[in-house]
Amino acid sequence: MATVNEIVSFTYLGLSKAVSPKRCRLGIPQTWLKWRSSWVLGGVGCSSRNPSFVNPKRNGFKLFNSVELGNFVTSDDEEKNEMSDCFFEAIEELERMTREPSDVLEEMNERLSDRELQLVLVYFAQEGRDSWCALEVFEWLRKENRVDKETMELMVSIMCGWVQKLIGSKSEAGDVVDLLVDMDCVGLNPSFSMVEKVISLYWDAGEREGAVLFVKEVLRRQIAYSDGNVDGHKAGPAGYLAWKMMEEGNYKDAxxxxxxxxxxxxxxxxxxxxxxxxxxxxxxxxxGKALRKLKGFARTGLVAELDLENLRLIEEYQADLLAEGVQLSDWLIQEGGPSLFGVVHERLLAMYVCAGRGIEAERHLWQMKLSGKEVTGDLQDIVLAICASQKELGPISRLLTGMEASSSLQKKKTLSWLLRGYIKGGHLENAAETVIKMLDLGLYPDFLDRAAVLQRLRRRIQQSGSLETYLNLCKHLSEASLIGPCLVYLYIKKYRLWIIRTL
Incomplete structure (x- = not known):
């Protein structure tokens, strides 16, 4: 059997084109289709040639140069590459359109080889030929169980070429969907989703708006989609296009x-x-990353500090994003039911963590646990740090529940996140208390963490209450041999008074 690895370009065939009232031509713009490799005849690798068919006249049927084959590859045996008389008879009968293609092919079923049937498909797939006839030929092949892997790949390639031509000519999305419907009607079932393939063709052609219109048309007509699923639920055209947008970083567009x-x-x-x-x-x-970078530039004086108007715009943009996320979660719960509660709260938790909303993040963390979704210790510690930065004592107390039963390593990790949250929020008294608590438990805070607390307290040492906090922290660190003996002093300018204390 011949293996089709390169589309054959039929450039001219002197055949009559009488149109039967029973069939009409499918007005699909088409493109020249090319395959990458070569024909393999009878399992023998072939060399590249570009001949015409031999015997330019068969049964009184004159072929002017017959059918020219672009990149047609033959074996060393010329005789094996000749098309049979039946092949030319089939082409002539199908071109006349006086009978149904299935009737014509049924008569010649035993005489046409698989390679010749593939060539019939290619012939009618060309621009200017009867495209609908190609679909009818394929449908007959499928019913006769003569569609092998190579023939399926050939027909899929032909269909993709038609779709590309429609996209290139900026045809209506409905025309593309019509073609997919025709494809389904004749039993063309490739191993991948043709809807996804069409979306990719739109995307690769730069037709973003066309892809959106195509997806809407597919959903409007409720075209069947592949059985691929995510989290136990079917994928679909809207999700695939949104994913394509996300791949390019267009998150808001998705x-x-x-x-x-x-x-x-x-x-x-x-x-x-x-x-x-x-x-x-x-x-x-x-x-959030862009905002942190901007604030860093402001601290170094590269840009001006954010004014109230800019802060308001930042807050509004973030609030709008969160509102859209909540709206999506509501739709998902309404249509998906309880089985999706876990994954919904997981997404909402991630949203509020990125937005730095501690109370909301903690609420969805518990909702995740209640729905049976596993929550890692790292995620819980991150939520704890956010709550600490906002000094949300209630959530902090709840999140620390059960810490006493954890290992020393986990305790240190959790309290370190708590400490960093307090430092970030500027709650230095709470940060100092956390350091002392860690020391009482026999846990040593990381050097950078305890140094950050000491440095910030030192800057505030003249504020009411800061001196006592600073001295108490220094005492505990000294007793734990984490700092050496130090001299603490304070100058009161009003009274020109120096207060000196040795630890």
Missing amino acids: VKLVIDIRDSGLKPELYSYLIAMTAVVKELNEF
Whole structure:
């Protein structure tokens, strides 16, 4: 059997084109289709040639140069590469359109080889030929169980070429969907999702808006999709396009896509909500990193400090993102049911962590646990640090519950996160208390952590209450041999008074 590895370009065939009233031509713009490798005949590797068919006249059927084959590869035996008389008869009969293709092929079933049937497909797939005939030929092949892997790949390549031509000519999204429907009707079932393939073709062609319109049309017509699933739920076109947007870093566009589809009255798949919520998390994370970098520039004097108006805009942007994430989670819970509670609260927790919202993050952390979703110790410590930076004593107390039963290593890790949260929020008295608590438990804070507390307390030493906190911390650190003997002094300018104390 011949293996089709390169599309054959039929450039001219002198055949009549009478149109039967029973069939009409499918007006699909098509493109020249090319495959990468060569024909393999009878399992023998072939050399590259570009001949015409031999015997330019068969049964009174004149072929002007017959059929020219672009990059047609033959074996060393010329006789094996000749098309049979039946092949030319089939082409002529199908071109006349006086009978149904299935009737013509049924008569010649035993006389046409698999390679010749593949060439029939290629011939009618060309621009200017009867495209619908190619689909009917393939449908007949499938019913006769003569569609092998190579033939399936050939037809898929032909279909992709048609889709590319439609996209390139900026045809309506409905025309592309019609083609997919025709493909499904004739039983073309590739090993991948054709909907995803079409979205990728739009994307690669730079037709972003066309991809959106195509997805909406697929959802409007409720075209069947692949059985791939995420978290036990089917994937779909909206989620795939949103994922493509996320790949390029367009997180906000991915969120907007899913929300717009839902607001337009269509029903995107559940997977798309999860993708959009992930996009919210990523956008919040990128926004937070940019904001921290901007504040760093402001501290070094490279840019001006953020004024109240800019701070208001920052807060509004973050609040809008969170509101969109909550809206997506509501839709997901409404349509997905209790089985999705865990993954929904996981996404919401990530959102509030990126936004630095301690109370909301803690609430969804407990919701995750209640829904049976595992929460890692690292994630709980991060939420603890956020709550500490905002001095949320209630959540801090709840999150520290059970710490006493943990190992010394885990205790140190948890209290270190608590300490860093207090330092970040500027709550130095609480930070000093945390250091002392760690020392009482026999745990030594990291050098950078305890140094940060001491340095910041030293800057505030003239503030009310700061001196006692500083002295108490120095005493405990000295007793633990973490600092050497030191001299603590204070100058009161009003009274020109120096107060000196040795630890």
